[in-house]
Amino acid sequence: MPTYVYQEILPDGSDGEAFEYIQRMADEPLKTHPKTGNPVRKVFHSPNVSSKYTEGSTKNKLSDENVEKNGFTRYEKDKVTGRYHKTAGKDKRAPDVVDANKLKEIQKNGLI
Template identity: 75%
Template sequence: MPTYLYQEILPNGDDGECFEVIQRMSDAPLKTHPQTGNPVRKVFVAPNLPTKYTEAATKSKLTNENVEKHGFTRYEKDKVSGKYHKTAGKDKRAPDVVNANKLREMQQKGIL
């Protein structure tokens, strides 16, 4: 079932809170807020449609520059030593090299 967005209209005519309601497409739109009883209006938003997966699109989104730009840190495992080396990220709390156990501890603490 689709999720619809409604906005409350306050008694003074101002816009109130927005809220979502899951309804059948055949259901009539809401006329009042379910909790306050104030009138509401349906807000139309663009649907969230998934895009077609392509390997090139994924690679472009996962570049080191894009990872850093969005505030993430990337580690890659060295197959010889078994340690993880930082390949992207500017967070000073994130060390340049960690072993697998240390990395797991950092993730559990919410550092990464």
């Protein structure tokens, strides 16, 4: 259910408490504050739409160029051989092909 923001209107006409209220979209808007009984008005504001973790931004952050630019190395597993092949990264200490046991050893030593 959506959360709506309401602003309490005090008896002197000034703004009182702003509060959130969860209600169905089909419900009538509140006319009075649930606790004080004072009149309220619905506050309209832009929705909070996150663009930080969209599919496009994640794909861009994990691109080969961005991985290399930030000093990381990426390995992808070959499904046939079970070995890992370097697909991004310029660190000369990181080998081009690694088997699973060797990769665990490298990770343990802090190279990747």
